[in-house]
Amino acid sequence: MKLARYMSDHGPRIGIVVDERLVDAQQLGYRLEVEDILGGGSDLWSRMSADARADGRPSVPIDSLELLAPVSRPGKYFAAGMNTRDHVAEVSGGTTARAQSAHRRNQLVAQAYPDPRFAMIFNKQVSCISGPHSPIWLPRKSTLLDYEGEVAVVIGRRLRDGDESAARAAIAGYVVANDVSVRDWQTTTSQAWLGKSFDTHGPIGPWIVTADEFDPASAEIRTWVNGELRQSGALADQILSPWAIVSQISQVCTLEPGDLIATGTPAGVGAVQEKWLTLGDRVRVQVTGIGVIENEVVAEPSVEGR
Known part of the structure; x- marks a missing residue:
């Protein structure tokens, strides 16, 4: 099932995507929150999908609607860094000053932790989350704006200290994500979250695929900037699987329905070649089996009263 959130005349509503159209879940009698639907499991998903596909169900074209982030305010939004070999290689072998700086930083980490036990996990503050077609703000305080096309998992059931089998069972769905990054703020300290959490820098969607x-x-991740293909990679080629990442995080903190975890980006990020995003750029991220998000870079608006 493809589970979407959209803006209706009555405010945000939940819908089920059927081909190129959307069926309102409330009109089918499902007055549930996204987290409740995710936690309902495959039996509920199959029933809702069948109801939405029944003859005569009222629906509207997807392209006539404003799609919202399918999870608006999860309790937590984590992301895995350096989780594809080609991305590790491009950072390690890059010739620009930015790539060399990142390489030196990674070397220091490797020297400090020669046998790493854990994935490189950071958090994105949930206030960065935005819709699949919402604008990305170019910050007033930096021009080193970058993209990272990814797949993010959505947790459907509470998980604490789970093994990989339990972690896979706790994953209710998947979304397309763009881990938008402000590189100077990311690398100034060892805490990456500052450069990962600017407002609007977490577009997700276009819906949750259960x-x-x-x-x-079989999922492929591709990212285009203004029609130029910048990234292409397979989810299966990641160093740690989504369920391995989920399992590790669950050993530290309890994961809850609606929590998001982005699983890593393939090679081709802008920082390596210093191809920074600028005003008017359009970033398109596609994941086979899920869909597409596309966002335009705009100027960060001024703060009222400043």
Whole structure:
């Protein structure tokens, strides 16, 4: 099932995507929050999907609607860094000053932790989350704006100290994500979250594809900037699987329905070649089996009264 949130005349509503149209879940009698639907499991998802596909159900074209982030304010939004070999290689072998600086930083980490036990995890503040077609703000305080096309998992059931099997069962669905990054703020200290959490720098969507209808083994991630293909990689080629990442995080903190975890980006980020995003750029991220998000870079608006 594809589960979307959209803006209706009555405020945000939940819908089920059927082909190129959307069926309002409330009109089918499902007056549930997204987290409740995710936690309902495959039996509920199958029932809702069948109801939405029944003959005569009222629907509207997807392209006539304003789609919202399918999870608006999760309790937590984590992301895994350096989780694809080609991205690690491009940072390690880059010739620009920015890439060399990142390489030196990674070397220091490797020297401090020669046998790493954990994934490189950072958090994105949930206030950065925005819709699949919402603008990305170019910060007033930096011009080193970058993209990272990714797949993010959405947790559907409470998980604490779970092994990989339990972690996979706790994943209710998948979304397309762009881990937008402000590189100077990211690398000035060892705490990456500052450069990962600017407002609007967490577009996700276009909907949640439930785990029973998504095959991670065949998913391809591609990112375009103004029509130029910048990134292309397979989710299956990641160093740690989504469920390995979820398992590790669950050993530290309890994961809850609606929590998001972005699983890592392939090679081709702008920082390596210093191809920074600028005003008017359009960033398109596509994941096979899920869909597309596309966001335009605009100037960060002034703060009222400043």
